[in-house]
Amino acid sequence: MARVTVLGSGAWGTALARLALTNGNQVQIWSRRGPSDLATAVADADIVVSAISMKGVAALAGQLQAANLKSSTILVTATKGLDPETTRTPSKIFRDTFPDNPIVVLSGPNLSKEIEAQLPAATVVASTDVDALTRVQQVYASETFRIYTSPDPVGAELGGTLKNVVAIAVGVCDGLKLGSNAKAALITRAIPEMLRVGVHMGAQIETFYGLSGLGDLLATCDGTLSRNYRVGYGLAHGKKLDQILDELGSTAEGVNTTHVLIDMANREGIPVPIARQVHRLLRGVITPQEAVEGLMERELKPEACDLNARN
Numbered sequence: 001m002a003r004v005t006v007l008g009s010g011a012w013g014t015a016l017a018r019l020a021l022t023n024g025n026q027v028q029i030w031s032r033r034g035p036s037d038l039a040t041a042v043a044d045a046d047i048v049v050s051a052i053s054m055k056g057v058a059a060l061a062g063q064l065q066a067a068n069l070k071s072s073t074i075l076v077t078a079t080k081g082l083d084p085e086t087t088r089t090p091s092k093i094f095r096d097t098f099p100d101n102p103i104v105v106l107s108g109p110n111l112s113k114e115i116e117a118q119l120p121a122a123t124v125v126a127s128t129d130v131d132a133l134t135r136v137q138q139v140y141a142s143e144t145f146r147i148y149t150s151p152d153p154v155g156a157e158l159g160g161t162l163k164n165v166v167a168i169a170v171g172v173c174d175g176l177k178l179g180s181n182a183k184a185a186l187i188t189r190a191i192p193e194m195l196r197v198g199v200h201m202g203a204q205i206e207t208f209y210g211l212s213g214l215g216d217l218l219a220t221c222d223g224t225l226s227r228n229y230r231v232g233y234g235l236a237h238g239k240k241l242d243q244i245l246d247e248l249g250s251t252a253e254g255v256n257t258t259h260v261l262i263d264m265a266n267r268e269g270i271p272v273p274i275a276r277q278v279h280r281l282l283r284g285v286i287t288p289q290e291a292v293e294g295l296m297e298r299e300l301k302p303e304a305c306d307l308n309a310r311n
């Protein structure tokens with residue numbers, strides 16, 4: 001049994017709290033709008049699980065620091081995004097803020113509605129701290145939630161983060177009714193793009209072929225349970241981005257991730273053609289049809305690609 005505090009009472013925080021509770025752990029949820037103050041909520045926790053949107057992570061890390069989080073507390077991050085100011089992943093933000101705490105990433109094909117319905121699912125917990133990995137695995141593993149471990153936290157969270165950009169593109173593809181061939185090509189060609197960014201940011205390539213990479217890419221590109229997919233689908237139907245996000249009423253991290261990713265790709269010369277079309281589409285400078293043309297009309301090239309290629 002562990003004392004677990006989940007930060008964030010959105011769809012994913014609630015599901016992660018319920019999973020830990022069902023396994024017999026002592027669980028509380030903290031939310032910025034809730035009655036409990038952060039310092040009290042984390043004071044006795046063995047494990048703090050952060051499941052808030054990316055836009056709040058850097059500030060939350062600062063608040064946790066001010067709350068004097070114990071150095072033995074395991075920090076688990078379940079957010080899938082990149083910091084707009086620094087391009088850091090959440091685990092990097094927590095690592096920089098809490099150099100002595102064990103940091104664990106939890107990421108996988110985990111659409112919260114299916115988890116809440118107790119359908120079978122698997123995920124990855126990733127850390128360089130083996131004891132922390134074992135502890136988090138024990139807290140979450142159940143008959144319906146299978147937990148694998150990985151030594152590559154950055155790779156695990158980048159898989160979950162970058163696939164959101166692809167899910168927007170696939171939503172456009174389905175919204176335009178471009179067919180199964182187009183969708184397969186899009187998802188497959190997104191993989192080297194994700195790998196290039198991953199390698200640049202220090203991830204291990206094999207992690208992208210596991211649950212937190214390919215697994216999450218497939219789950220999120222499968223259809224309307226994904227909010228990022230719904231963003232693309234709505235754009236293909238001529239809706240404005242603001243209207244789509246209003247209707248979603250919850251987080252679609254792929255929008256922010258696309259902007260951060262393109263800033264980084266421009267700075268570092270990383271070729272990301274699919275993300276680039278998504279970026280233009282999100283900014284409203286091209287139509288969905290023009291995004292498709294932009295991808296199809298590029299120069300012809302071999303399939304095998306250099307993961308260290310620069311523009």
Ligand SMILES: NC(=O)C1=CN([C@@H]2O[C@H](COP(=O)(O)OP(=O)(O)OC[C@H]3O[C@@H](n4cnc5c(N)ncnc54)[C@H](OP(=O)(O)O)[C@@H]3O)[C@@H](O)[C@H]2O)C=CC1
Nearest residue numbers: 008009010011012013051052053056079080111112250251
């Ligand atoms: N839902 C899913 O299936 C999965 C989601 N994720 C990831 O988990 C993260 C959260 O997603 P999800 O729960 O679905 O999103 P929701 O939109 O349902 O909830 C977002 C949560 O983040 C909180 N939040 C937002 N901004 C801040 C801030 N500035 N400071 C503190 N808290 C903040 C919200 O608080 P408030 O309610 O007060 O606004 C809310 O609790 C995302 O990165 C997502 O990609 C990962 C796997 C699965």
Ligand SMILES: O=C(CO)COP(=O)(O)O
Nearest residue numbers: 108109110111226227228
């Ligand atoms: O990350 C997720 C599933 O693993 C959730 O995807 P969406 O944020 O697109 O709904």
